[in-house]
Amino acid sequence: MIPIPTGVRVWLATGHTDMRCGFPSLALRVQEVLKRDAMGGGLFCFRGKRGDLLKVIWHDGQGACLFTKRLERGRFIWPSVAGESVTISPAQLSYLLSGIDWRNPQETQCPTRVG
Numbered sequence: 001m002i003p004i005p006t007g008v009r010v011w012l013a014t015g016h017t018d019m020r021c022g023f024p025s026l027a028l029r030v031q032e033v034l035k036r037d038a039m040g041g042g043l044f045c046f047r048g049k050r051g052d053l054l055k056v057i058w059h060d061g062q063g064a065c066l067f068t069k070r071l072e073r074g075r076f077i078w079p080s081v082a083g084e085s086v087t088i089s090p091a092q093l094s095y096l097l098s099g100i101d102w103r104n105p106q107e108t109q110c111p112t113r114v115g
Contacts, residue, residue: 008058009042010093011085012078017046019053023066026057034085039064043093051075054097069097077101 004010013034017026026046027038036042039059046055054076056067076096079086088102095102 004043004090004093006090008090010045010088010090011036011042012045012047012088012096013085014079014081014083016049017055019046019048019055021046021055023057023064026055026066027064030057036085045093045096047076047078051078071099074099077103 011034013029017029021029026044029046030036030038030044034044036044038044038057041059041061043056043058046057047053048055052071052075054069056065056069058065058067076099088096092102
């Protein structure tokens with residue numbers, strides 16, 4: 001995982017996103033749908049329709065970054081609220097990227113065996 005500086009805001013774009021989109025298309029979605037500045041230093045997360053693919057865009061002040069993660073098993077836990085975005089903390093993003101339920105990590109089931 002690439003370290004995220006403290007104080008960075010993280011937004012989850014609710015709903016499903018076309019995962020064929022690259023940074024320019026996702027940044028345009030941030031500006032037009034989420035009404036945020038994609039170049040403002042925040043992290044914006046998008047999930048595909050199947051739920052196993054996640055894209056994160058971030059402009060770190062030096063350049064544009066696009067991160068992609070696909071889960072081999074399971075799906076990313078995604079908010080079901082109506083609206084355009086949900087704000088989460090960087091710690092919750094770490095849970096999300098690990099495939100853990102970021103809404104309530106204490107009750108997440110741990111694997112009982114490896115393999």
